[in-house]
Amino acid sequence: MYLGIDLGTGSVKALLIDDDGKVVAEASRTYPVSSPRPGYAESAPADWWAQTVAAVRACCGERGGAVRGIGLSGQAHGLVVLGDDERPLRPAILWADQRAAAQMERVLQLPEDVRRPLANPVVSGMAGLSLLWLRENEPQSYAAIRRILSPKDWLRLVMTGEVATEPADASMTLLYDINADCWATDFLAALSIDPAILAPVVESHAVAGRLSATVAAEFGLPAGTPVAAGLADSAACLFGMGQTTPGSTILQVGSGIQIMSVVEGVEPRIQPFYNSYRAIGRSLYSMAALQNGGTVFEWARAILGASWPEMYRAGFKENEGNGGIVFLPYAAGERAPLLDPNASAAWAYMRLGCTRNQLIRSVFEGVALAVRDSWDAMREIGVSADRILLTGGGSVDPRWQQMLADILQVPLVPAHELGNATIGAAYLGGLAADRWSGLSDIPVPESPGAPVEPRPFDGLDELLFRFRGTYRGLKGNESTA
Numbered sequence: 001m002y003l004g005i006d007l008g009t010g011s012v013k014a015l016l017i018d019d020d021g022k023v024v025a026e027a028s029r030t031y032p033v034s035s036p037r038p039g040y041a042e043s044a045p046a047d048w049w050a051q052t053v054a055a056v057r058a059c060c061g062e063r064g065g066a067v068r069g070i071g072l073s074g075q076a077h078g079l080v081v082l083g084d085d086e087r088p089l090r091p092a093i094l095w096a097d098q099r100a101a102a103q104m105e106r107v108l109q110l111p112e113d114v115r116r117p118l119a120n121p122v123v124s125g126m127a128g129l130s131l132l133w134l135r136e137n138e139p140q141s142y143a144a145i146r147r148i149l150s151p152k153d154w155l156r157l158v159m160t161g162e163v164a165t166e167p168a169d170a171s172m173t174l175l176y177d178i179n180a181d182c183w184a185t186d187f188l189a190a191l192s193i194d195p196a197i198l199a200p201v202v203e204s205h206a207v208a209g210r211l212s213a214t215v216a217a218e219f220g221l222p223a224g225t226p227v228a229a230g231l232a233d234s235a236a237c238l239f240g241m242g243q244t245t246p247g248s249t250i251l252q253v254g255s256g257i258q259i260m261s262v263v264e265g266v267e268p269r270i271q272p273f274y275n276s277y278r279a280i281g282r283s284l285y286s287m288a289a290l291q292n293g294g295t296v297f298e299w300a301r302a303i304l305g306a307s308w309p310e311m312y313r314a315g316f317k318e319n320e321g322n323g324g325i326v327f328l329p330y331a332a333g334e335r336a337p338l339l340d341p342n343a344s345a346a347w348a349y350m351r352l353g354c355t356r357n358q359l360i361r362s363v364f365e366g367v368a369l370a371v372r373d374s375w376d377a378m379r380e381i382g383v384s385a386d387r388i389l390l391t392g393g394g395s396v397d398p399r400w401q402q403m404l405a406d407i408l409q410v411p412l413v414p415a416h417e418l419g420n421a422t423i424g425a426a427y428l429g430g431l432a433a434d435r436w437s438g439l440s441d442i443p444v445p446e447s448p449g450a451p452v453e454p455r456p457f458d459g460l461d462e463l464l465f466r467f468r469g470t471y472r473g474l475k476g477n478e479s480t481a
Contacts, residue, residue, distance in 0.1 A: 001066045002433060003059070003221070004426030005052060006233065007074035007152045009033060009043075009094060012052045014059035015422040016067070019435060021443040023423070027058035034091070039098035041125075042091040045080060045154055052155060056219045064220035069435065070159075070211065071428025072230030073237075073421040074152025076172040079127040081134065082147040082154075086163075089141050092151060093130040100129035103136070107174075107191075112270050114190045119178035119268035119276045121339060128174035132191065148197050152230050159227055160209025165199040166229035167278035168236075178266055178276050178284070202229050204280055205431040228432035233421045234260055234287060235279040240424030241389060241415060242444030244280055249385035251371070251404070251412065253395035257293040259336075259374055260285055261383045273337040273377060281439065286383055288336035288374040292329040293367065294394045296345065299331050300363045304356060314357040315364045316399040323358035324349050326463075326470050327366030334370070337377035338471070348470045364400065368407040369467045375408055387451060389415040398452075405452040407460065414449035 001024060006013045010033055015026040029051035034042050060067060077095035080088055093099075107115070107122045107129065115122070122129070127148065135142040149157065150169040157163055170176045170183070175198065177184040188195050202208055208229040216223035231239060238260055243250055249261040262285045266276040275287045301311055330343035347359065390412040395401060405412045427442050436442050 001063060001068065002426050002429035002435065003056070003067050003070045004422045004424070004429060005056065005070065005072050005155070006236070006422040006425055007048060007052065007072070007155050008233065009075045009096070012048065012055050013422045014052075014055040015426050016059055016063065017423065017426045017430070021427070021430075021445075024063065025059050025061070026422070027055045029055040029058075033094065033096075037099075041094040041096040043094060044091050045088045045151075048151065048155060049158060053218050056221070060220060065222060067221045067225060069226050069228065069429035069431070069433025070221075071228040071425040071430075071432065072152045072156055073233050073425040074150065074155065074169075074230070076150065076169060076232040076234065077126045078151045079130040080149045080151060080154040081131075081141065081145045082149065083144045084146055086147065086157065088154070089144055090138070092154075093133075095125045097130060098124045100124045100133040103129045103132040106132070108271070110187075110190055114186050116268045116270055117177040117180065117184050118174055118187065119266050119272070120174060121271050121273065121275070121335070122174065123335065123339075126172070126174040131193065145197055147199065149199060150232070152232075153199060156208060156227055156230065159211055159215050161212055162209030163199050164202050164208040164229055166202055166204040166208075166231065167282050168204060168232040168280075169230075170201050171278040172232055172275075178278070179268060181278065181282060203282070204229050204231050204235075205428050207432050226432040228428035230428060231280060231424060232277070234258065235277065235285070236421035236424035237419075238262065238285060238424070239280045239427065240419035240421055241391070242419065242442075243389065244283060244439055247385055249383070249388045251388050251390050251395070253293055253390070253392040255294045255394075257290040257367075257371060259288040259371070259378060261287075261378065261385060263383060267381075271339065273335070273339050274381065286378065286381070288378055290336050290370055290374055291332045291334055292370065296329045296331045296367060297363065297394070299345070300360075304359060306356075306360060311360055312397055312399065314360040316361070316403075317357050320355070320357050320361065322362045322365055323354045324351070325354060325358055325362040326466050327359075327362035328467070328471055328474070329363070329366045329370050330471075336374045340475070343471070344474070346470070346474060349466075364403055365407070365463070366467070368404050369464060371404065372407050372464065373468065375410070385410065387411045387413055389413050390452070391415050391420075401452045402455070405454040406457045409454045409457070409460075411451040411453050413451050416449075419444065
């Protein structure tokens with residue numbers, strides 16, 4: 001059997017698969033995310049460890065002795081700083097952290113030839129910027145740093161005593177040359193960051209250490225079990241769903257929304273709206289990350305005083321439509337495709353006689369139009385797909401699936417049972433244990449869902465034009481205020 005561990009932002013998941021790739025057991029445990037100041041997001045690595053032990057023991061139970069390999073996935077962008085004793089010097093700074101605005105501006109002032117190899121937008125929450133914040137705001141902690149790691153790489157260090165990272169997590173630090181596939185030496189030099197604090201990069205499926213006797217006893221697993229280097233969570237999700245070839249594309253709808261597509265190559269750009277990262281086998285994928293998915297639905301639902309059943313009933317009531325209302329869903333600012341942290345939510349074009357149902361309908365349409373806006377922008381950089389796998393807890397209602405397909409004008413294949421990051425991690429455990437010799441040997445199941453085919457949508461072009469124009473108009477008013 002093979003164990004996958006996914007160290008998420010607020011919970012850790014453990015999942016056990018057998019030799020045929022079938023799920024045998026799973027368990028999860030939660031831990032807190034703290035915000036000691038507005039805009040801060042931190043976690044205590046000790047909490048991660050305690051709950052990982054609990055999740056692994058609950059998942060494996062009496063089967064622990066049969067585990068032959070372990071794989072990891074985890075939240076990206078986070079920063080764990082270690083001292084001489086390889087213990088954390090302070091709480092980890094997470095991807096959602098927004099404290100590094102000043103450091104972001106300093107990086108944006110660097111010469112373009114230094115920034116271009118990063119091939120990613122400079123935004124708060126990425127490990128490189130959090131590291132610069134520490135240097136300027138916690139100089140004592142910074143001076144004591146001997147190593148920096150991502151969250152899941154720290155977890156592996158505790159499990160095995162070995163320090164390493166892999167291309168997926170490394171490429172998400174904003175310290176990595178995406179095309180050269182190595183640490184960005186010119187960028188590090190420009191910022192006076194010592195490359196010695198960075199971990200060596202190994203293949204995601206490679207054995208990056210073996211379970212120590214002490215940890216094996218805590219987990220209830222055999223000592224010496226090989227532990228694969230692992231993958232960042234979004235890359236592990238692609239892998240777990242079997243999406244490893246160029247053109248493979250996933251639309252993941254949760255609190256946020258991600259469009260992820262495996263690509264042949266990346267043309268580095270200055271401050272692109274999209275992210276470009278390494279994945280399994282050092283392949284590449286581009287990702288449009290939208291901040292406003294389930295979070296904006298929850299926000300709008302509270303404002304309108306509607307339960308979830310009411311939202312779906314009203315949002316898809318026949319023959320009512322949106323009454324001409326346009327909803328901008330940018331309640332938390334927006335990344336893709338706007339890169340505008342100051343973007344705001346708005347209802348526009350309301351008139352006397354508009355109904356609550358129409359307002360609710362406009363919320364669904366506004367989120368779907370934002371997805372289409374990002375998809376169109378992705379297509380402009382060469383991303384294409386003849387179908388898109390649809391996953392995530394916010395995409396299970398058939399009416400919502402149909403609206404997304406209609407507005408994207410691309411067939412969507414519901415794939416909620418196909419795989420996830422934790423299964424991807426478990427597959428890596430199988431590779432580390434030599435159960436499978438390569439990616440093509442892994443028995444990833446076929447997608448169980450029939451495609452949701454897009455229907456003709458009269459007036460879609462006009463709706464898109466009004467949606468985009470509303471944002472531009474409000475943005476223009478802000479700049480002249």
